Amino acid sequence: MxxxxxxxxxxxxxxxxxxxxxxxxxxxxxxxxxxxxxxxxxxxxxxxxxxxxxxxxxxxxxxxxxxxxxxxxxxxxxxxxxxxxxxxxxxxxxxxxxxxxxxxxxxxxxxxxxxxxxxxxxxxxxxxxxxxxxxxxxxxxxxxxxxxxxxxxxxxxxxADTIASELAVALASSFSVELYYCFEKKGVLSDMTNDNSVIETLDLEAYHTLFQQGKIADGMLPKLDNCFNALNNKVFKVCIGNPKMIVDSNSIYTTLQL
Amino acid sequence: MxxxxxxxxxxxxxxxxxxxxxxxxxxxxxxxxxxxxxxxxxxxxxxxxxxxxxxxxxxxxxxxxxxxxxxxxxxxxxxxxxxxxxxxxxxxxxxxxxxxxxxxxxxxxxxxxxxxxxxxxxxxxxxxxxxxxxxxxxxxxxxxxxxxxxxxxxxxxxxADTIASELAVALASSFSVELYYCFEKKGVLSDMTNDNSVIETLDLEAYHTLFQQGKIADGMLPKLDNCFNALNNKVFKVCIGNPKMIVDSNSIYTTLQL
Incomplete structure (x- = not known):
């Protein structure tokens, strides 16, 4: 596809x-x-x-x-x-x-x-x-x-996060969909006070652990729910990071996994 | 077409x-x-x-x-x-x-x-x-x-009148285009003080005569220029009148002619 x-x-x-x-x-x-x-x-x-x-x-x-x-x-x-x-x-x-x-x-x-x-x-x-x-x-x-x-x-x-996720899910039967959530940070952080603590790969289990530890900021919760919703519905790849990630394959960002 | x-x-x-x-x-x-x-x-x-x-x-x-x-x-x-x-x-x-x-x-x-x-x-x-x-x-x-x-x-x-006219002209090579300018009056009036004095057919010559007699209101001039521009460029039909004209063939409105 x-x-x-x-x-x-x-x-x-x-x-x-x-x-x-x-x-x-x-x-x-x-x-x-x-x-x-x-x-x-x-x-x-x-x-x-x-x-x-x-x-x-x-x-x-x-x-x-x-x-x-x-x-x-x-x-x-x-x-x-x-x-x-x-x-x-x-x-x-x-x-x-x-x-x-x-x-x-x-x-x-x-x-x-x-x-x-x-x-x-x-x-x-x-x-x-x-x-x-x-x-x-x-x-x-x-x-x-x-x-x-x-x-x-x-x-x-x-x-808008939900619109992106629902578009991705709806189009996943016709395309190999990659979903990129771009924002001002470099990705999901393991330490909210340290912008360089980017978690490069975050799976559902690690997400739950971080959540229970109170390490996921409020605004990030619905975004991550949208990410996992997409992955659960045949979206090929879901990433969170700085907009540079869409053109710079060497940049550091978070890739979500089930 | x-x-x-x-x-x-x-x-x-x-x-x-x-x-x-x-x-x-x-x-x-x-x-x-x-x-x-x-x-x-x-x-x-x-x-x-x-x-x-x-x-x-x-x-x-x-x-x-x-x-x-x-x-x-x-x-x-x-x-x-x-x-x-x-x-x-x-x-x-x-x-x-x-x-x-x-x-x-x-x-x-x-x-x-x-x-x-x-x-x-x-x-x-x-x-x-x-x-x-x-x-x-x-x-x-x-x-x-x-x-x-x-x-x-x-x-x-x-x-917006010009957008309508230019769209009509551009599409006239692919379609038989009818252009309807709808506004609050019933059409072009021979007497601006009488809403029932609709000119049912207005050609270029009659338009020039009315214009010289000062019988065309200011706002109507660019609209009529857009109408005749369309007719000069293969648009099939151009009308001015109340929005009802698009569904009621018995309603009275102005049809422009060259």
Missing amino acids: ETLKIIKIGGKIINDTVALQQFIEDLSKLKGLKILVHGGGNLASETSKQLGIKIEKVDGRRLTDQKTLDVVTMVYAGKLNKTIVAALQAKGCNSLGLTGADGNLIQSYKRPVTSIDYGFVGDIIQVNTSLIEILLKEEIVPVFCALTHDKQGQLLNTN | ETLKIIKIGGKIINDTVALQQFIEDLSKLKGLKILVHGGGNLASETSKQLGIKIEKVDGRRLTDQKTLDVVTMVYAGKLNKTIVAALQAKGCNSLGLTGADGNLIQSYKRPVTSIDYGFVGDIIQVNTSLIEILLKEEIVPVFCALTHDKQGQLLNTN
Whole structure:
């Protein structure tokens, strides 16, 4: 099967103009089929503040009321997504920006209200791969932002790590999928205070041990769950590290294993 | 040749929730190949005001500085485009939102500075039709907002009427293209004070006469130029009127002729 690289970049890279430009240059040079998924970074929060919209979070997770959904739709699908697409085009990399509503590519349902009401947040039901495969065949790089829809007219704020993982799983029957989670660190660290303590290979057992020892930071937990979900569903390779890993085979990063 | 309907809706319909919902229902029922192009309406101006960004206009045309470009990118490509796409999906109409940067579909250049500096405003150089034809073949409705790019990384604010006209011209060699400019009036009026004075057939000569008599309103002039540009370049049919014209063959609207 042909290799497909799915690359997710996090918010901190998007907020750093120099790092983003370098990433875009690296991505445009990367040979073969690829998909980009990007997070939102703090531009949504900044825009909310400028518009006088209160930002509410529970356990570090943003609650998405109607006004916040409007802001994330403007920032994720508008400003960030189209800026990335235009920058890739400038490097000769033909790309196309998408939400899950476009082409009905990613359908989700609004997260049910329990003790917490997350608001307009979506959990993914289904990825429709045929149009994605058509775009890839046309040598177009699909660029997904963190929005899906419920096919009843409602856009839903959706975790970008999960979008990347679910895309990888859905496409794993047609491609040998490699999933790269890029962020500002070099990988999963055995010592959160030491940026050079990268665990180069992390399997499920070691993950559980680290977790029980309290050595995995909060934000890393859902990311690792997405990683193992992908590996459990026929995704060939899953890595976490600095964006340089996608072009520099000598760089140090974390490869996940079951 | 197969018929392709290109429908442009203006800002006032987009700002009217009831009218927009009715239009989306009508469009979703319209059989055959179709493309939607939408304007921005006053949401960009409102958002600019909320963000404390000054709106500057010369002769009724918005000057697009960097901050204004950010706002129109957020509003046109984000909020408006994705809301329309999600609403069409809810009606079972598979659609996909686009700027000219996506898939490098519409390339433009930044309007040269003369006595007026319009800022980040694009004049179209080229429409790349192959991906549009692929989407149409997949029964997907492309939904364009009023943004293009210069292929050097710069997004450019671009008149939606002109995007519709240039798409129509570019696709006229592959399809029998019908171009519908929908707005809040019933068509071109012979008497601007009388909404029922619709000119049902307007040819170039009659247009020039009305223009010399001062009977064509300012905003209508560039729209009519776009209409005649399309007719001069093998577009089969060009109409101006209320959105109802796309589904109601008995409704009264203006058909342009050379």
